[in-house]
Amino acid sequence: MADTTAHAEVGAPAAAPGHADTPHHPVKLYLAVWGWLFVLSACSYLVDYIGLHGWLRWTLIVLFMLLKAGLIVAIFMHMAWERLTLIYAILLPPLLVMVFVGIMASEANYTLLTRVLYYGGGN
Amino acid sequence: MTESSLHPAAAPSAEAMPSSGWRRFVADWASDQTSFKGVSWGKAMMWVFLLSDTFVFGCFLVAYMTARMSTTVPWPNPSEVFALEIGGTEVPLILIAIMTFVLISSSGTMALAVHYGYLRDRRKAGRLMLVTALFGACFVGMQAFEWTKLIREGVRPWANPWGAPQFGSTFFMITGFHGTHVTMGVIFLLVLARKVLRGDYETGRRGFFTSRRGRYEAIEIMGLYWHFVDLVWVFIFAFFYLW
Numbered sequence: 001m002a003d004t005t006a007h008a009e010v011g012a013p014a015a016a017p018g019h020a021d022t023p024h025h026p027v028k029l030y031l032a033v034w035g036w037l038f039v040l041s042a043c044s045y046l047v048d049y050i051g052l053h054g055w056l057r058w059t060l061i062v063l064f065m066l067l068k069a070g071l072i073v074a075i076f077m078h079m080a081w082e083r084l085t086l087i088y089a090i091l092l093p094p095l096l097v098m099v100f101v102g103i104m105a106s107e108a109n110y111t112l113l114t115r116v117l118y119y120g121g122g123n
Numbered sequence: 124m125t126e127s128s129l130h131p132a133a134a135p136s137a138e139a140m141p142s143s144g145w146r147r148f149v150a151d152w153a154s155d156q157t158s159f160k161g162v163s164w165g166k167a168m169m170w171v172f173l174l175s176d177t178f179v180f181g182c183f184l185v186a187y188m189t190a191r192m193s194t195t196v197p198w199p200n201p202s203e204v205f206a207l208e209i210g211g212t213e214v215p216l217i218l219i220a221i222m223t224f225v226l227i228s229s230s231g232t233m234a235l236a237v238h239y240g241y242l243r244d245r246r247k248a249g250r251l252m253l254v255t256a257l258f259g260a261c262f263v264g265m266q267a268f269e270w271t272k273l274i275r276e277g278v279r280p281w282a283n284p285w286g287a288p289q290f291g292s293t294f295f296m297i298t299g300f301h302g303t304h305v306t307m308g309v310i311f312l313l314v315l316a317r318k319v320l321r322g323d324y325e326t327g328r329r330g331f332f333t334s335r336r337g338r339y340e341a342i343e344i345m346g347l348y349w350h351f352v353d354l355v356w357v358f359i360f361a362f363f364y365l366w
Contacts, residue, residue, distance in 0.1 A: 034231035069354055084144040115195050
């Protein structure tokens with residue numbers, strides 16, 4: 001029973017009018033996202049061009065990066081209109097990579113410490 | 124049904140599934156359901172592939188972070204390394220900025236191609252895919268220029284003239300792997316654009332390799348791959364070039 005429904009859905013033409021999982025959006029939306037990606041990239045570039053430093057620089061870089069990534073995934077890749085199951089299955093695992101990043105950051109700090117201690121920072 | 128009438132956008136689907144996110148989430152996993160109900164296998168598998176690719180790129184970026192944090196030798200300043208002389212003045216990072224805008228534009232044209240694919244406008248969809256491929260080829264061309272310039276300046280996977288040798292290895296590995304993805308994408312786009320323009324998805328012509336009939340959904344699946352390539356560049360741009 002479940003199988004036949006699944007096949008019927010898969011077999012249905014992708015553009016069938018009114019299909020809930022097939023979002024129809026005005027071209028304007030895609031153009032707006034395109035424009036925003038341009039603006040955000042320009043802002044990222046300006047952070048470097050103006051020569052900002054310290055916390056302000058890193059915060060802005062990460063902020064613009066996340067906004068861009070969010071727009072691409074949500075609108076261009078249609079994630080905003082996907083089923084919650086798929087959204088969680090795809091978005092949660094990469095978030096867990098942050099744990100790995102934390103472990104490696106601590107490891108890198110330790111390596112740096114030993115290098116400074118035993119090689120006097122020469123290598 | 125009551126809920127459907129409250130949300131006109133979801134009304135015509137006439138699915139027995141509840142329309143609210145969490146109810147669907149639970150229903151998807153409950154009582155022997157297909158977990159990604161309504162999501163075609165092609166799309167689900169592309170997402171799974173992209174997730175695995177995320178881990179690969181993630182590992183590369185983490186390796187780069189570890190190398191950069193643990194070296195006692197100064198890291199080269201990417202802003203200067205990737206500067207170009209334009210009209211007698213050094214403009215910092217300008218080539219990378221142009222490459223970024225080219226890739227974003229390719230993502231824009233791809234999104235429109237997917238849109239027209241849904242509307243079954245095969246001429247517009249096909250042409251937009253060709254434009255996307257052109258932007259992609261342009262990006263790879265600029266990357267080839269960038270690599271040539273750096274190799275001439277003495278950058279190697281084991282050395283560079285400005286400090287930490289790990290700069291060279293991480294640079295070639297990360298941008299090389301990304302460039303490979305773009306190149307594959309361009310080939311993928313050209314093959315698919317030909318099928319779309321020829322009208323294969325209307326005539327039901329069978330594929331040369333798979334001998335199966337394609338569907339317009341292929342454009343959306345192709346789009347997921349292409350946007351992902353742009354997405355990865357967002358992180359490379361931030362962490363490798365700006366950081």
